[in-house]
Amino acid sequence: MSTADDGASIWRSDIALALLATLPALAVNALAGFPELTNAGGDNDNLLRLVEVRDMLASQGWFDLHQYRMGLEGGFVMHWSRLVDAPIAAIIIAVSALTGSAAFAENVAQVLWPTLLFCLTVFFTARAARSFAGDSAVLPAVVVGAAALYFIGIFSPGALDHHNIQLMLSMASLSLLLEAPMRRPAALLSGLCAGLMLAVGMETAPYVATIGASVAMLFALGANGERLIARDFGLGFAGVSALVFVATIAPSAWGQAQCDAFSTVQFVVAAIAGTGLAAIASIEPAGRTRQRRIASLGLLALLLGAVVVLLFPQCLAAPYANLDPRLKELWLDHIDEAQSLFKLLAEDPAGVVARYATPLIALVLMALRLGRGGWRRQDSLVGALLVVAFIVSAWQVRGSTFSIAFAVIPLAAWIAKWRQRAEASASRGVALRMAAVWLVSVNAVWTGAAAATSVAFDDSNTTADNGDGTDVACQRMASFAALGRLPGTTVLAISNLGSPILAYSGHRVFAGPYHRNVAGNLLALDAFLGSDADARTVVADHHVGLVALCPGSAESKLLAAKAPAGFLAGLMRGSVPEWLEPVAGTSGAAVELYRVRLGN
Template identity: 55%
Template sequence: MIQDIAISMTIQGTGWKHDLLLALCATLLVLGLNATSGFPTIADLGADNDSMLRLVEVRDLLAGQGWFDLHQYRMGLTGGFVMHWSRLVDTPIALIIFTFQALGASTAAAEKAAQIIWPLSLYGLTIFVILRASRRLAGTDVAMPALVLSTAALFFIGIFHPGTLDHHNVQLLLTAASLWLMTEAPFRRSAALLSGLCAGLTLAVGMETAPYVAALGACAAVLFIFDERERQTARGFGIGFAAIALVVLVATIPPSAWGVAECDAFSAFQFVIAALSGFGLAAIAGLPGQSTAKRRFLSMSALAVAIAAVALLFFPQCLASPYAGMDERIRTYWLNDVVEAQPFLSVAVNEPKLMAARYVTPFIAILLIGLQLRSRRLRREEALTAVLLIVAFAVSLWQVRGSTFSVAFAVLPLSTWIAGVRLQATAAQSWRVSTRIAAAWLVSLNATWAGVAVAAQSVVQKAPAKINSDADHALTCGKASDFSDLAGMPATAVLASSNLGSPILMFTGHRALAGPYHRNVGGNLAMLDAFMGTPDAARAIIEREHVGLVAICRGNSEELSLAAQAPKGLAARLLKRDVPDWLELDDATASKPVEIYKVR
């Protein structure tokens, strides 16, 4: 159906309304698939801790927690800790819930509506942005390949599934939009300004996109250095980037914290760098006497030196590795097991299916760009796409989370390639050309490579043993029903692995000591000391932190890992059903996914 619509739209026109309709059709298709299967990603959120805690944060906001108050009071040590997330993502989700409640829907129904509407809206908008960018690269013939590849790729990476409320989908949309608008800058006066706005917003949402924002800003500067006609691009991008940084500072940071630098969230550090780089870029582009490339290069070099000097002199702590100050135990027992934080080599060895699905299509796209360079120079829009794709691929080699962006950006050169092959087939049809078209489609789909990896793995090794042989035990304990017994107990502090922290907050009224967030240092260390320590040491921590319940999920990989690392620790003993006399198993939870022990 999508293919027929795409072909029809290519014939009828190439305006934004046509692409918006195509994106809507793709979104409705995915909505239908999820609806017919009962929205499985909402019924069981699995290990999506960020989406669960995001909903908890939105609930707290709607319940009256202050706009500037980002404390998560029900996680960590007594008093909680301050989260590093942005209210920019909370706001639209809260508005959806509030609107449905105002129309008479129950809280549960309103939340489910938000869990469906928000990620799928972002999904459709991201497809639309990729379609517009692909047309700028390859014209009208790219519509169908771009639609199919973007629909499949964005679905495959999983950040747009119903229930996904974390910020990565927002960041991908804004980064892709900034790239597209940058390609539009020579043709639309406002495009560069909007590109800067999108770049600033994606940085405000989370620091993970800093490399892409830096690349976009550098592209605006380099374009102006080599071509004076790009003056408007540099000026517009700079003004948009700096202006939105000021708006975000005023709108999301309390005045009392305007002078405080936070390296992992938007703060004085990010604002100063954004304002200096953005307004500096705009000022240089607006100065007279910038008629030669040499003068423009010297001016931009001076700006770069000024930015570096400010960062080194005033914010040196933010130039270190983002995990430089992390406690070694948290790094060893938590960060090293976070899949999205793994480097390429670790993924290639331990997760060959993930490696094939996340790295092959971006690599092919980069190869296609390299082959293009052998025959001619890249056009402006091709060069911009190449820069963002290569930066994203480089980030993915450091941490697999970067592949979310590289997979999406790879759609642009891959769809251009397929469109070219299809045009050749139209000009001279033969079985060789038909085979080439089929091959181009196959190698451009992530699912193809994931399937190849699974097939290869099944040949060279036996299927891995299940973590838990009991089919009744969930591997992640991410369903509301898993926590129904816990929810019915009087509110108290719960000792559980960090992977259970977010669902405990979402499905119950308890406080969770641990949670998979780098700012929850005290709570996570207390959990590690309790679960890996002797029962006597664990009891001392439980009494100190006023813990009333201990919860375990027998299929949870984190608990199994802690038990393996400390075979005499509390976690290992509970998994063996060797219960200390100061704990009492709640019989109603015996052999359920989440077993609960009461502190005597």
């Protein structure tokens, strides 16, 4: 059998393993009835992505990213990418054409899209583990990786947000780079994946930069074959960035610099970095010696730095540096995924174990590899990404999604080594050690232990219901049914009700948990934290027809505590001003509705 045939056979085997790992996850969700489709669990982004796709299918322009039903009149421009909307919309169009039901098509898309991404991520994890530690690491990578990906939650049914595709692309880029010395097109495809990561969202900028810097460093140090890898990676990265820029940015916006979304800033940086790397790798005098390679790449880095400092200095500030202090205090500081490791240590030690245990073990394993000597190309790539992901996760918890996934690769190698020892020895001690290695490598074990510990030592009720099925946190579709039956109007509601109201009704809202919706969020705060008279002014000036209240929401309680004499606090105490009247049938419901009296 030829080498090409061997490669194809291995690919088929890895795909089969990924599918086998995906089917149990899908079956578990199916047996549960896909509850996420009617209960978003408080994930506003998944719901708003669905709204964005619906708007596009309803003829909103490809380049028009306004969310017209959120914020002040006219809405605001979202920072998301159409690259994620397009495949979801394609699934809905195809299934609608086959079944004639748009609602059923949406449900299929909400299940199929994250399932496909789950399968692809497991596949690339297996490929990366094979390149890192050989064939024996593939099975552990599939088992440990599938368990980790399932329990981090970003691949659940209904997960339409972009974090899952970002993780898949990052694992694909890493896997392809690990294969690049053996497979010629791999480096080009890795650069393409890195460019798409950046285009989908700026959260992955640290990982894109790490991958690019690793490619450049390996080339600079002069390892065999790295010149062609650097050239192809650079071409793929710059090329796809140019295509994305033309395909997703309106020509009228080509000169606009946006720091939080793919725009001329990211395109210029990607074009210079990618073409510069490819040029240095292609021009023989520039790459002839190590000193020349280092000097050439150093000049490229200086050029990139100068471009950013001189042309886009605003993008050097912290992501939320200019956010209104009230929004920082009452919104950003309470977003779970935006908290730091140190805050989590103080407030939720069990959560630290669930999110950081396996990445820490993987870091120790990589450090031991470094200490033993024989550091390899594969170690540099995996180690760099793991370290950066862990640093990001220490800054914001959301980074743990990536560190948990990258940790699977060294953990799979560790398990593979102990499996080989167990096969070579009949010792009971070796078998027990192998079992222990398996257990501590599975993130779900740590998550379960952390959850059990949390329950044992915390008797407070932090669930989304009261134990009797009541939707206290207002997360279920059914809780918005009454609102959905009312004629369309503007609804005054807290920010965490914004996306559900848009997804489950035809109304519009002011507030939503998005950093670009500053004016709408501040207006809602003015109404809720102010007096009844202040709220009445907002209602009259902005033609509000309904007020929606979720008494059990943590956000409602936070705002009521912030302004005990305010409009929202009064509503929660049952003090309804004369210009409002309860909507029949909603008193005492999860979402209580109040209609603005005409003429008041």
